[in-house]
Amino acid sequence: MTPPIHAVADQEGVDPVHLSRQITEGRVVILQRGDRAIGIGEGLRTKVNVNLGTSSVRISLEEEIQKARIAETYGADTISDLSMGGNITEIRQEILRHTTLPITTVPIYQTAVEVGLRTMRSEDLLATIRNQVNQGVSSLVIHCVNRPMLELLKEKKRLLGVVSKGGSITSAYMLLHQCENPFLEQFGELLCILKRHDIVLSLGNTARSGCILDEWDAVQEEELQLNVQLAHQAHQAGVQVIIEGGGGHIHYNRIAESMRRYKRASPFPLFVAGPLPIDVGLGYDHIAGCAGASAASAAGADYLCAITPSEHLGLPSIDHVREGLIAFRIAAHIGDLVKFGKDRADREMAIHRANVYREGQFRLAFDEARAREIAGKEEDCTMCGEYCAIKLMRDLL
């Protein structure tokens, strides 16, 4: 019964004793940073992560800081810093300095950039992990692609192979060095580091499908089994663990089934990127992603990774980070209305509407400034004017 458990129980309105049991069983993890404690898993609000960070071809410290601040302002629960360009350690330091949210990293990114994919060794990966942990990250993503998965991928039954960046870098390392996955080989050592610093392990989703035609295949099945086994190992070693899965492109009507398959396979929290129920959402993938993520969260996904309008196009701008985040907060809220049945904010919004009280509605919006901007300067709604259905019926019924 630690202070973070009490903090999360308070935030979520759940019993701390029950929460503590859920954590013991691996059903809930707590990401911590300073006084911040974010609970993820069964019985808790669906959480939303925002990806940010430089790429090797687009580097602006100032922009990444602003993205991080926007993420915090607009209600992200966590941030993943995926920087691969510029002074990565410094960028992360600045993101940490300008936010209070827990930060996640993918350590193979920084290692590949700083040491080189061809020259790096597994010791370099562990060194990066130690540095990132000391810097204050709260969670690490490790892609546990194994040789059988690579063999399945070599059969080239997939149109789009691997579309996970961390998964592809890890796979590339294994293919270039003709070796087993370095994280799998040093899994025990890795768990020791994570345990010592109470860092949450996120088992990455290398096999997520890059297009509808690649959905839910043997590679994904292999990864699911492997990740469940590794998660149990981590849990037994006292390491908090999340499984990433069910993300990528998949028919809409298979999303719920896919989520339930993951949730049946293990007790651990499920982190989903997307999913995207179409391939042609280019420029509007945050909207297609919201539809997919709504189905995912309603069916039990615990933690959503936001997709921005820039998906498939480029590194997101500050505005795109905000747009993607809000779309996924909507998806999380849609899921939560299913998980919990009702929500006070929705009821309040409905009451404000019944009272035609605009100010109250603005204040409940995900993005109050945007709602006010759309409403414009007019005092009343311009949609119906004197033929407002609510006013008409209030006066006559």
Next chain:
Amino acid sequence: MTPPIHAVADQEGVDPVHLSRQITEGRVVILQRGDRAIGIGEGLRTKVNVNLGTSSVRISLEEEIQKARIAETYGADTISDLSMGGNITEIRQEILRHTTLPITTVPIYQTAVEVGLRTMRSEDLLATIRNQVNQGVSSLVIHCVNRPMLELLKEKKRLLGVVSKGGSITSAYMLLHQCENPFLEQFGELLCILKRHDIVLSLGNTARSGCILDEWDAVQEEELQLNVQLAHQAHQAGVQVIIEGGGGHIHYNRIAESMRRYKRASPFPLFVAGPLPIDVGLGYDHIAGCAGASAASAAGADYLCAITPSEHLGLPSIDHVREGLIAFRIAAHIGDLVKFGKDRADREMAIHRANVYREGQFRLAFDEARAREIAGKEEDCTMCGEYCAIKLMRDLL
């Protein structure tokens, strides 16, 4: 086997003999305007309608013309002109002149504005209908709220009463004049006019819920039964008919069930506004609506009415019409991938991605200009730079 049947069969890639049978059975309707023929119903692509038109407090002919053109440019299947301000006949004339899409109206709007809610009589409604039909509209929306529905509403078990504008004006007329619904009283005469001009009758959804707490109640149930009965009467009289229903605010996990209930109750095409699976999407209701409409179309809705970011806030701008339309075209496409299993455009997009061929991807986007704008001036995607997962794995596998 008329030319419109052949045109729709061609567009949809279905057998014209089968299509003709579907029409005879009432499962499919064809909205016609000049050479345009839009098929709506079972076995056909999910269609999207765009609402536009002035309100009594916001009147710009130029803007409405631009909205209509934007709707056509960005792939709307139909337009509803809901004008209630300015010279309504002239506005509709101009919308007709600047578009080729079938136009739907709600005749009680124009009647209420031009004659006045207190002074108008049922003859005035029929006169408006005749004028609109002569002007060239393809479909009319009639709200068939009856006295039992009004009695249920008077019990005030609903937080938000009636939120359908046409439904509330019709109800207001009945309450002010202490009479039965004028459309129900003159239903036979109405059907004669519609039959004579082959106008599609759309039975409006007065009872759609304005908030989650009002979902799926006795008023909706009463309306469903009544609309099904009226639809059969129309169909037997040789009038093409659509039922509007299942729209409004409803828990996400009840949407599929709600759609199936409508589809089980009658063979007629189902037209859905929204649905919105949360109440708090203010400013982003096109995104919340896309999530709801995806669930609806995947479960059998045939025809979606787009919601814009201005929903609950004001009359939409031209940009908002475009944003709402694209969000709902995404929802329709998500549903179609479920209904038909696959789509050529998604497969092509995936192949272009496998080939890292950006031009091909841009051309397949719902909004090519927007995709190019987000991509920016860089020749390659800035997301991953040299660490592009697709390129890495293509070279190594």
